[in-house]
């Protein structure tokens with residue numbers, strides 16, 4: 001079923017999850033264990049992130065440096081097929097602009113369509129320092145709104161090769177990302193929200209937000225979005241802070257703020273108590289978000305679902 005249909009039919013807020021593929025060479029078994037752990041909680045859908053190629057540098061025995069470009073975490077499509085067909089849970093692969101040509105994206109979407117996967121989350125991706133070598137006959141999507149436009153065109157049966165005689169329309173439900181604390185590159189919130197509107201106008205069916213730790217950020221963001229005419233569901237994304245390291249790594253990586261009271265509590269706590277602080281913060285946030293009318297909560301899971309399940313269990317009780 002489409003993600004948007006899940007939201008339309010829901011009688012209570014939906015709890016959904018996001019996982020990442022294993023590292024290149026790693027086993028899929030570990031990731032499928034996460035899905036197995038989530039399955040008893042009837043997730044309406046599970047997202048699987050996508051990762052473009054990155055450059056790494058290796059020193060050779062003669063002292064020279066070898067530059068290698070690799071996708072560290074391939075496997076999004078295969079993992080989604082396993083989730084959908086082995087567990088009967090709708091899978092949402094993320095598709096990216098950065099690192100992929102429009103032609104590769106079209107092929108990937110055809111692949112997904114054949115696999116019976118009709119949901120995607122369209123994001124631009126971050127700069128990996130390895131831009132796709134552009135050739136005149138290949139084209140790229142610069143922003144997520146361009147990628148949404150490409151997917152929406154395929155939904156109308158318009159492929160890149162305009163001469164196709166049997167261009168079967170696809171039927172993708174399209175999600176996009178939103179930023180309650182503003183995307184780092186946007187000069188201001190008004191600009192960012194107007195660009196979010198462009199993604200919705202291009203065909204996005206719903207928005208999932210970047211993580212945030214202050215509920216008011218989401219409430220203000222939704223209000224701004226509604227003010228400019230964005231009417232689709234806006235689903236808050238939550239991440240549970242579980243280590244002292246998160247105090248610095250989450251702001252650095254995701255450009256989000258950790259509220260003073262949470263940071264102070266974590267700073268003063270013994271290491272073994274930190275996960276409980278993060279779980280309690282997320283539980284209170286989830287309750288407040290639901291009270292504020294959020295259509296669901298989207299939990300970001302890296303490799304361990306246990307902390308998220310400690311938040312989910314009381315919410316479902």
Ligand code: FAD
Pocket residue numbers: 048049050051052094095096121122123124125126142143144145176177178183184185186191192195199208209210237
């Ligand atoms: P866009 O919507 O393209 O916006 C990027 C910036 O450009 C914003 O500042 C926006 O205001 C501005 N902008 C947009 N359109 C225009 C325009 N036409 N002209 C000028 N400026 C414009 N990254 C991954 O690598 N893999 C993932 O799987 C992944 N999943 C994600 C899931 C969610 C829910 C979210 C919120 C983020 C995810 N990301 C992922 C991270 C994301 O790729 C980065 O945050 C990226 O920097 C921006 O992506 P976007 O789709 O929001 O970009």
